[in-house]
Amino acid sequence: MVNPPFSAEVRGAITLTWTLALREVRAQYNRTALGRLWSLVNPLVTIATYSLVFGLILAGQAPPGINSKLHFFSLWIAVGLVTWTFLSSSIAAGMSALLGNAGLLTKVHFPRVVLVVSAVIAKAATFLTELSVIMVIVAAIVGPKIFLMIPVLVVFIILLAVFCTGVALTLSIVVIWFRDIEHLWGLFSQVWMYASGVVFPVTLVASASTRLFQDGISINGQPIPLLAVFRANPAEQFIEAFRALIYDFALPNWDIWLMTTLWACGSLTIGTLVFRAKQARIVEEL
Amino acid sequence: MSDFAVRVENVTKTFRVYTDRNQSLKSAIIARGRNKFEEFVAVDDVSLEIPRGITFGLLGHNGSGKSTLLKCIARILTPNSGKITVDGRLAAMLEVGSGFHPNLTGRENVYLNGAILGMSKKEIDRKFDAIIDFSGVERFIDQPVKNYSSGMYVRLGFAVAIHVEPDILLVDEVLAVGDMQFQEKCTEKFSELKADGRTVVVVSHAHDLMRTFCDEVAWLQNGRVIETGDAMGIVDAYANKEHRARKVESGGVRFGSGESYVTKLEWIVDGVDTRTCHTGDEVTIRAHYQSEIEIERPIFGTSLDSREGVFVWGHHSRDAGYVVSSIKPGTGSIDVRIPSLPLRPGTFDVSFSIQDRTGTHVYDALQRAIRIDVLTGTPIESGGIMTFGSSFENIQPPRPIAAG
Numbered sequence: 028m029v030n031p032p033f034s035a036e037v038r039g040a041i042t043l044t045w046t047l048a049l050r051e052v053r054a055q056y057n058r059t060a061l062g063r064l065w066s067l068v069n070p071l072v073t074i075a076t077y078s079l080v081f082g083l084i085l086a087g088q089a090p091p092g093i094n095s096k097l098h099f100f101s102l103w104i105a106v107g108l109v110t111w112t113f114l115s116s117s118i119a120a121g122m123s124a125l126l127g128n129a130g131l132l133t134k135v136h137f138p139r140v141v142l143v144v145s146a147v148i149a150k151a152a153t154f155l156t157e158l159s160v161i162m163v164i165v166a167a168i169v170g171p172k173i174f175l176m177i178p179v180l181v182v183f184i185i186l187l188a189v190f191c192t193g194v195a196l197t198l199s200i201v202v203i204w205f206r207d208i209e210h211l212w213g214l215f216s217q218v219w220m221y222a223s224g225v226v227f228p229v230t231l232v233a234s235a236s237t238r239l240f241q242d243g244i245s246i247n248g249q250p251i252p253l254l255a256v257f258r259a260n261p262a263e264q265f266i267e268a269f270r271a272l273i274y275d276f277a278l279p280n281w282d283i284w285l286m287t288t289l290w291a292c293g294s295l296t297i298g299t300l301v302f303r304a305k306q307a308r309i310v311e312e313l
Numbered sequence: 314m315s316d317f318a319v320r321v322e323n324v325t326k327t328f329r330v331y332t333d334r335n336q337s338l339k340s341a342i343i344a345r346g347r348n349k350f351e352e353f354v355a356v357d358d359v360s361l362e363i364p365r366g367i368t369f370g371l372l373g374h375n376g377s378g379k380s381t382l383l384k385c386i387a388r389i390l391t392p393n394s395g396k397i398t399v400d401g402r403l404a405a406m407l408e409v410g411s412g413f414h415p416n417l418t419g420r421e422n423v424y425l426n427g428a429i430l431g432m433s434k435k436e437i438d439r440k441f442d443a444i445i446d447f448s449g450v451e452r453f454i455d456q457p458v459k460n461y462s463s464g465m466y467v468r469l470g471f472a473v474a475i476h477v478e479p480d481i482l483l484v485d486e487v488l489a490v491g492d493m494q495f496q497e498k499c500t501e502k503f504s505e506l507k508a509d510g511r512t513v514v515v516v517s518h519a520h521d522l523m524r525t526f527c528d529e530v531a532w533l534q535n536g537r538v539i540e541t542g543d544a545m546g547i548v549d550a551y552a553n554k555e556h557r558a559r560k561v562e563s564g565g566v567r568f569g570s571g572e573s574y575v576t577k578l579e580w581i582v583d584g585v586d587t588r589t590c591h592t593g594d595e596v597t598i599r600a601h602y603q604s605e606i607e608i609e610r611p612i613f614g615t616s617l618d619s620r621e622g623v624f625v626w627g628h629h630s631r632d633a634g635y636v637v638s639s640i641k642p643g644t645g646s647i648d649v650r651i652p653s654l655p656l657r658p659g660t661f662d663v664s665f666s667i668q669d670r671t672g673t674h675v676y677d678a679l680q681r682a683i684r685i686d687v688l689t690g691t692p693i694e695s696g697g698i699m700t701f702g703s704s705f706e707n708i709q710p711p712r713p714i715a716a717g
Contacts, residue, residue, distance in 0.1 A: 039431050046428035054416040134407040135429055136388040307391035310384075311328055 051149035121195025193294025324395030401480025409470030415459035591690025
């Protein structure tokens with residue numbers, strides 16, 4: 028008898044990841060009247076609210092879709108919002124996956140990373156449902172051309188999921204040593220959402236920057252680089268990518284390809300390193 | 314194929330015991346990482362070899378490191394140093410059903426738990442009927458497990474775990490689950506595993522169980538292995554040691570002002586201080602005391618509690634009408650004589666106290682100082698804690714007595 032080969036262990040881990048993700052998805056809306064419909068009702072209500080507040084009352088304008096000629100603020104918001112929701116909720120879920128499964132971790136051995144990854148995958152399932160609904164609506168308005176974007180869309184979904192997994196891996200470890208992070212994250216993600224252009228277009232940031240400069244507020248005689256800061260935000264980059272694909276029917280710019288890939292790889296590298304370094308001590312610190 | 318299922322080489326595991334745990338950012342910043350902790354050595358340079366195909370026990374007190382070692386073998390904890398080689402598929406039953414999700418049905422949980430324990434979907438499909446059959450919860454299998462009774466919960470968890478059919482099974486004090494019938498099923502399953510040449514590693518402090526269940530045991534104390542080998546011999550040695558330890562520790566708790574105190578408590582049968590006696594024995598409880606002061610009309614009290622915590626009996630010298638004018642500074646002793654011990658077989662703890670004349674000031678109360686085992690003697694009566702020396706008689710209408 029030899030130890031099971033490495034690949035069998037990896038295969039076991041993959042099975043377990045799927046099973047756990049499925050558990051999350053199944054248990055989430057268990058025993059509610061609307062069941063899985065809830066995963067659509069939530070974003071719909073938020074989208075409606077944001078459309079009303081930012082679109083109607085504050086008269087927010089979305090740029091018309093480049094190729095799609097779509098001019099529909101709610102859809103523009105919807106794409107940004109579901110992307111953002113996936114990003115923030117999957118990081119939050121992944122972050123607390125270890126703490127929340129303390130009972131399991133202290134009793135059974137399995138690759139610990141599975142818990143974090145499956146939490147992100149479970150959120151991805153919701154994300155996919157929401158994206159599909161948006162795409163069907165867009166297709167109904169503009170035509171089925173949007174489905175041509177699916178292969179590229181898949182690439183960006185994977186990039187985003189990888190980015191989230193990396194951040195979640197890092198934070199899931201950090202939160203074990205500093206429980207405050209969980210609460211801090213709630214605040215931070217609120218700020219982050221507004222810094223990511225979920226509810227307003229990037230052009231507003233550029234004009235705000237110009238306005239400040241005209242008002243005489245500057246750094247060393249240069250305009251405050253609000254736009255540059257804004258665009259350094261990975262969430263903004265991902266949202267831009269998804270908007271390009273679904274709202275504009277256009278491939279994202281090369282710089283977005285580059286930046287999102289870098290963010291995803293960087294995040295996963297750091298996440299993996301942190302997790303590797305500390306995973307042996309997880310159980311005793313819980 | 315090596316001869317050993319598990320080989321533990323020089324394994325050390327320490328824990329950080331935080332004196333002032335900080336898990337908040339604020340304290341981390343303020344304390345600047347001056348997180349005070351002490352290293353506690355739970356497993357100290359342990360080496361073991363567990364032969365294939367036997368049932369192996371890890372024996373020891375709470376805190377002896379046996380559970381930590383088991384968790385290291387199960388790869389739940391990572392040792393600080395040393396190496397553990399496990400040869401074969403391993404499954405741990407540390408707390409069965411721990412991966413259950415309350416909102417999912419029994420069926421879904423079987424698949425979930427099976428996956429956590431390392432079974433593939435195909436494998437679970439194949440064993441599903443056997444698992445349900447073993448657990449005896451088939452009627453409720455499509456109900457959410459939160460509606461299960463705790464017994465059903467544990468049975469289903471156990472059923473999944475045992476059907477992993479590992480080469481090496483780690484068990485932590487879970488043999489006492491379910492009702493008698495289910496326990497029998499488990500015992501049967503364990504012997505089946507043994508017959509198949511699988512290795513079982515058990516952790517327990519229940520030495521009577523270890524004695525019959527295990528082939529070999531390792532006796533751990535303070536994180537070190539005292540002895541390894543044949544179960545019978547070591548379990549007996551352990552049990553003896555445990556007995557002596559009780560006596561030396563002079564037990565439980567002590568409170569009181571301490572000007573006068575009990576130095577030693579004896580349970581004397583036939584002139585010998587012992588910890589075992591029989592129902593109906595004449596027993597003398599002898600308390601040796603030391604006093605720093607003179608105490609007028611002291612009250613000496615003694616009591617017995619069952620191991621389960623039932624206050625069985627108490628008596629003190631004032632109620633007994635035995636009032637000593639005073640005790641002088643120095644040492645001495647006092648006896649409490651029980652002419653015929655009216656206790657049924659069981660384990661009891663003896664306490665002793667010295668109080669002032671009013672009974673309001675306690676000089677010393679030595680609680681649960683010694684533990685005694687009462688064995689079967691005479692009379693033999695059927696149940697409970699006490700014997701009354703009772704008899705059956707006077708059947709009406711009169712019938713001849715067949716035996717008596």
